[in-house]
Amino acid sequence: MQFAPVLRSEWRKIRTLPSLLGTLLALFAATTAFSAIAGASTTQDPDFDPLFTTQSGVLPGQIAAISFGAMAVSQEFHNGALRLSLTAVPRRLGWYAAKATAIAVPVFLVASATALASLIAARAGLGSAADGLSVGEQVRAVAGCSVYLTLTALLAAGLATLLRSGVATLSLIIPFILVVSFVIGDAAGTAVEFMPDRAGQLVLQRTHEGILGPWSGLGVTALWTAAALLAGAWSLRRRDA
Amino acid sequence: MTSIDVQDLTKEYGTRRAVDHVTFRVRPGRVTGFLGPNGAGKSTTMRLILGLDRPTSGSATLGGRAYATLREPLRHVGALLDAQAAHGSRTGRDHLRVLAASNRVPDRRVGEVLEETGLAAVARRRVRTYSLGMRQRLGIAAALLGDPEVIMLDEPANGLDPEGIVWVRTLLRRLADEGRTVLVSSHLMNETAAFADHLVVLGRGRLLADTPMRQFIDARVRPAVRVRTSAPTALGAALARAGHDVAEHPDGHWMVPDARVDDIGRLASAAGVPILELTADQGTLEQAYLDLTAAETEFTAPLQEA
The missing domain is CATH 3.30.70.100 (Alpha-Beta Plaits)
Structure with missing residues (x-):
């Protein structure tokens, strides 16, 4: 079977579900709004990082990206929808690749627009505090943010395929991000640096003190995502639909 | 000319054997009724034919090929397994357009099958607003989308109003008369008697009969x-x-x-x-069927204890 028709079909599936389009809108709105607020709140914190401030909306915004990835997959696990999909496209891995592409491309495009809008909105509030940022750093943050959000959406998609449930996926990832990484984060030492969210967010920071740099951090997140996608592929291939 | 060939098909879920060494052939040009009580293995057999479940042993092929090897399978085989499979937030039309795109079926066919199944007026409404009967029609529309030579419908009359049941009956007859291979499962005897030419009967995963309907009844009643x-x-x-x-x-x-x-x-x-x-x-299909299953119960009872 050819890939393009299957991809077109998967994209139509996403386009025709209002809730999924709403999630992409939420990704844009939440990220930009929180970055703008962060930029406008003046701080005397010695750890203040103007670069991360411009993209700080990613912390709430990533939940929208995760929801998008999980829900785009979980629509297949209601009432035998997957059976219908695999009846139309019996090559399961080809179908899965099309599904992942149909998730990744819109998230990347929306995330790119989001990251740019966040930068502009936050800089409006930061004023002279952002003057020290180089063009290179800002490009890195915008590109890195787009890639990071895409990777988190795909991570959720892979996990949702493995768990065959959007609810199970969200109740695994969201507490993980909010509790494991955010609350006990600094206490847990260097291991936390390798968590998918912490590692990937290094690309948004101006200075790096740990083992990982901006791109190697994003690479670690990419490995997590690859592992989740492979686990999903393994489950999809092996199990009865 | 494509027939469905089921060869020594067996499917086990854990220790339960849902389909037990079943062999039969569904031929083109007639409506084959697929009968058996709930849990007899009819739906499992259909899923195995469609390559959705992996058989424990044996094979199921369509015109000699496994389903998973078909290029653009919707153009060869149309199946209705579960009328609930359409997402409630999508419109009926979008549901069909998604399927059409994957197999390069022209979008014009979407309009045609919506017309044919009587859904044209509600095509732009969300599926969640559909009645069970309308969902069933949408499932049948999906099965007809690729103008396939093989059609498999699992309990298509479920939830249909009397007018809808007559419509399905006429549709099945026409599809068979056009030379297509038509396999329709049901647990409703009177309904099956009204459309089937041939019967394949399953009970507890095993093949109990594979005969023309008239002969099935005459031999038992x-x-x-x-x-x-x-x-x-x-x-x-x-x-x-x-x-x-x-x-x-x-x-x-x-x-x-x-x-x-x-x-x-x-x-x-x-x-x-x-x-x-x-x-x-003359005897009804129901009488013949009950006679068959009564005999089968007697026959299998001692095996169950063993």
Whole structure:
């Protein structure tokens, strides 16, 4: 079977579900709004990082990206929808690749627009505090943010395929991000640096003190995502639909 | 010309054997009714044919090929497994357009099948607003989308109103007359009797019968004659003299087993008995089916204990 028709079909599936389009809108709105607020709140914190401030909306915004990835997959696990999909496209891995592409491309495009809008909105509030940022750093943050959000959406998609449930996926990832990484984060030492969210967010920071740099951090997140996608592929291939 | 070939197909879920060494062939040009009680393995067999579940052993092929090897399978095989499979937030039209895109079926076909299944007026409404009958029609529309030569429908009459049931019956007949291979599962006997030419019967995962419907009934239900008279004593005497057993029913009619209408008519006429009603009782699919499953229950009971 050819890939393009299957991809077109998967994209139509996403386009025709209002809730999924709403999630992409939420990704844009939440990220930009929180970055703008962060930029406008003046701080005397010695750890203040103007670069991360411009993209700080990613912390709430990533939940929208995760929801998008999980829900785009979980629509297949209601009432035998997957059976219908695999009846139309019996090559399961080809179908899965099309599904992942149909998730990744819109998230990347929306995330790119989001990251740019966040930068502009936050800089409006930061004023002279952002003057020290180089063009290179800002490009890195915008590109890195787009890639990071895409990777988190795909991570959720892979996990949702493995768990065959959007609810199970969200109740695994969201507490993980909010509790494991955010609350006990600094206490847990260097291991936390390798968590998918912490590692990937290094690309948004101006200075790096740990083992990982901006791109190697994003690479670690990419490995997590690859592992989740492979686990999903393994489950999809092996199990009865 | 594509037939469905099921060869020694077996599917186990843990220790439970859902399909047990089943072999049959579904031929083109006729409607094959796929019968069996709930849990007999009908839906599992259909999923195995569609490559959705992996068989424990054996094979199922369509025109000699496994389903998973078909390029653009919707153009060869149309299936309705579950009318609930369409996402509630999508419109009926979008649901079909998604499927059409994956197999490069032109979007024009979406309009055609919506028209054919009587859904054109509701095509732009979300599926969650559809009644069960409308969802069933949408599932059938999806099965017809690629103009396939093989059609498999799992319980298509579920939730349809009487008009819808007549429509399905006419549709199945037309599809078979066009030379397509049509396999339709049901647990409703009267419904199946109305459309099927051939029967494949499963019970507890095993093949119980694979015969033309008429033959299935005739082999299992003894023909009888139903007769009503205003002179019961005279009729009883006449029938007894001719060596017929009779059973009188409370509502006043008599049943004469193993008899033909012609014989009873002549006999009554010769005896001068007035006849109010005289009909051949051909036996129904339901009677034949219950007779078969009763025999099967007896047969399998000792095996269950072992």
